[in-house]
Amino acid sequence: MQMPSTIKVEIKRQANPNAPATTEKFEVPYRPGMNITSLLGEIALNPVDVTGKPTTPVTYDSNCLEEICGSCAMLINGKAMMACSALVDKLTGPNKDQTITLAPLSKFPIVRDLSVDRSVLFENLKTVKAWVPIDGTYDLGSGPRQFPQVQEQRYPLSNCISCCCCMEVCPQFNDVTNFVGAATIAQTKLFNLDPAGAVLKEDRLRALAGDGGIGECSFAQNCVMTCPKGLPLTEAISDMGRDVFVQKVKDLFAR
Template identity: 80%
Template sequence: MARTIKVEIKRQNTPDAAPVTEKFEIPYRPGMNITSLLGEVAMNPVTCEGKPSTPVTYDSNCLEEICGSCAMLINGKAMMACSALVDKLQGGDENKTITLAPLSKFPVVRDLAVDRSVLFENLKKVKAWVPIDGSYDLGAGPKQAPQIQEQRYPLSNCISCTICMEVCPQFNDATGFVGAASIAQAKLFNLDPGGSVLKEDRLRALAGDGGVQECGFAQNCVQACPKGLPLTEAISDMGRDVFVQQVKDFFRR
C-alpha cells in the first residue's frame, strides 16, 4: 500500500465557535513540509471518516521562513509550518500522527490563523522604528562601527513570528509583558545612529508596566526562536539600560 500521512487538525470556524478536531490521511511525498501537507488537504478536504470538509485556514506568505506568518503548534510545539518537515516530525515512525493547532496565546481568527496584532501594538509602545522628517532624500546616513553592525545584524533577522511570545511563561494577560521580540527590537533601534534619538523614550516604555522587569529569564524564547536571535542577551542588556535610565531620571527631578 502507498504510504500516507495521518494528521489531526484543531479547527474553529469563528472566534467564538467551539473548537473541533478533524483527522485527515494524506498521500506521502518525499520532502513534504506542513505547508504542502495543508495544500493536499485543501485539494481534497475529506476527513478519514469520509466526511466532506473545507480547506484549512492558516497564514502563510513567503514559504521560506522569512515572513513569519505560518507559525502554529505542530505536535504541541510552536514551529514554522514552512520549515517543519514531515519526515523529521514523524521521526522514522511512519504511523505517527502529526497534530496541528493554532498558537495558544493569541485570539483565534479561524482554524490555524490567529490575531497577532498584540506584537505590533507592543512594537509601537517601544517605538521600534527610525524616525525621519519626511520621504525626501535625507542623504547618506551616519556610519556604523563594524562592532555595532555585528550586534545589530542578528536582531534585524526577527521575522515577527511571535513564537518567542507563545513559549514565554511570562507572556499572558496578567503581566501584559511586551515579549522578547519587542525588547530585542528596542535594542536594535537604540543601537542605530538614527534611531537612538528615541532611546530614552524606549527605555522609559520598557520601565513601565509589562516592561523588561516582567521577564523571568526562563530562556524558552532563545531556544524556540527559528532565526536563532540572541534574545536573552538583548533582554539582559536592555534591563541594564533601563535601570541606568531610571537612575538618570531620578536625579533629573
C-alpha cells in the same frame, strides 16, 4: 525501505472566535520532502476527513514559504514552529507512523482554525517606538556610519520575522502581566543601536520600564531556545535590563 503511502494528521479547528473547538483527522498522500504547508495544501485540494466526510479547507496564514515572513507559526506536535520549515519526514518518527498534530498558537485570539490575531506584537512595537524617526520624501544623503562591531550586534536582531514563537513559549506572556515579550525587547535594542534611531532611546527605555515591561521577564530562556532565526534574545533582554536601570537612575536624579 518502503515509504508510507499516506501521512496521518490531526488538526484543531475552530470556525470563528466564538465557535467551539473541534478536532479533525486526515490522511494525506505522502511525498518525500513535504513540509506542513504543502501538507495543508493537499488537504485543500481534497478536503475530506478520514471517515470520508467532506469538510472545508483548513485556514492558516502563510506568505513567503521560506521562513522570512513569520506568518505561518503554529503548534506542530505541541511545539511552536514555522509550518514552512517543519518537514514531515522529521515529525512522523522513524517509521513514519506517528500522527502529526496541528493547533493554533494558544496565547493569541483565534481568527479561524490555525489562523490567529497577533496584532498585540505590533501594538507592543508601537509602544517602544520600534522605528527610525526619519520623515520626508527628500534625499537625506548617506546615513551615519556605524562601527563594524555595532553592525555585528544589530544584524542578528534585524532577522526577527515577528512570528511570535518567543511569546507563545514565554511563561510571563499572558493577560495578567501584559509582558511585551522578547521580540519587542530585542527590537528596542536594535533601534537603540541605530545612529538615527538612538534619538528615541530614552523614550523606548522608559516604555520598557513601565507596565508589562522588562521587569516582568523571569529569564526562563524559552524564547531563545524556540526562536526559528536563532536571535540572541537573552543577551538582548539582559542588555536592555541594564539600560532601563541606568535610565531610571538618570530620571530619578533629573527631578
